[in-house]
Amino acid sequence: MAKFVGAFAASHAPLIARDWTRLPGPVRARLTDAFARTGARLAAARADVIVEIAPDHWTNFFINNLPSVCIGVGAEHEGPREPFMRDFPHRTLRGDAAFGTHLLESALRSGFEPSMSHQLALDHGFCLPLWKMGLDPLPAIVPLIINDLEPPMPSIARCAAWGTLLAEAIASYPSDIRIAILASGGLSHSIGEATMGAIEEDFDRGCIAAFERDDTAALVAYLEAELPHVGNGAHEVRNWVVAHAACGGHGFSLLDYYAVPEVYVGCAWATWEPAA
Numbered sequence: 573m574a575k576f577v578g579a580f581a582a583s584h585a586p587l588i589a590r591d592w593t594r595l596p597g598p599v600r601a602r603l604t605d606a607f608a609r610t611g612a613r614l615a616a617a618r619a620d621v622i623v624e625i626a627p628d629h630w631t632n633f634f635i636n637n638l639p640s641v642c643i644g645v646g647a648e649h650e651g652p653r654e655p656f657m658r659d660f661p662h663r664t665l666r667g668d669a670a671f672g673t674h675l676l677e678s679a680l681r682s683g684f685e686p687s688m689s690h691q692l693a694l695d696h697g698f699c700l701p702l703w704k705m706g707l708d709p710l711p712a713i714v715p716l717i718i719n720d721l722e723p724p725m726p727s728i729a730r731c732a733a734w735g736t737l738l739a740e741a742i743a744s745y746p747s748d749i750r751i752a753i754l755a756s757g758g759l760s761h762s763i764g765e766a767t768m769g770a771i772e773e774d775f776d777r778g779c780i781a782a783f784e785r786d787d788t789a790a791l792v793a794y795l796e797a798e799l800p801h802v803g804n805g806a807h808e809v810r811n812w813v814v815a816h817a818a819c820g821g822h823g824f825s826l827l828d829y830y831a832v833p834e835v836y837v838g839c840a841w842a843t844w845e846p847a848a
């Protein structure tokens with residue numbers, strides 16, 4: 573049976589890619605260190621497959637067709653697509669059609685109705701953490717896209733339910749592979765609204781404290797109360813909620829928190845690994 577080997581979480585501020593050479597040296601050094609340490613922990617998990625949870629920043633979907641949840645069941649994906657990611661290598665990434673399909677079937681059996689895609693282009697939300705973590709070789713990637721961008725979005729409680737479902741799908745997968753989860757996004761940021769560029773450090777600290785606790789229900793309550801009052805980008809912590817619930821509600825260990833005004837994002841990196 574498949575083995576769940578850990579959950580990892582990281583921010584994906586796009587200016588980390590676009591403005592990399594313009595960022596001050598100390599900022600680049602700390603970001604490099606945080607991604608490298610997260611990547612080292614993920615590499616140590618020796619995952620065959622990473623279920624990566626991220627939003628789609630209008631790369632595959634738009635307001636004419638915007639799924640709340642989409643599972644990538646393709647044998648491969650490609651990315652990143654955005655022109656501002658041109659300094660990053662564009663790659664074809666291996667998918668895992670068999671596990672992606674198993675996750676889809678598990679969801680449908682359990683009363684969830686995600687969309688699916690056999691052909692996804694991955695954007696900076698998926699590629700930036702993977703590239704910056706320096707994973708080599710890169711495990712197969714099964715994308716799980718959550719609409720964190722455009723209201724109305726899946727509720728926080730529903731994201732937690734997705735996490736429980738994901739853990740059950742891993743546990744029931746009849747193949748002897750190692751599967752990790754990588755949640756990409758958050759913490760606070762504000763894009764295209766009056767508070768553009770604002771980083772809500774109080775929210776971020778509360779958010780981190782909630783993720784560190786062994787209590788997904790308390791985490792859901794905190795986010796449902798606080799998310800309406802911070803910048804729109806913070807909604808991406810839904811992806812972290814999926815991961816937290818998939819860990820059975822075990823608290824994450826924070827690897828770093830770094831509010832970076834130069835990239836408009838309160839950046840955080842965290843992990844949870846099961847006991848050996």
Ligand SMILES: [Fe+2]
Pocket residue numbers: 584627629697757758808
């Ligand atoms: Fe994002």
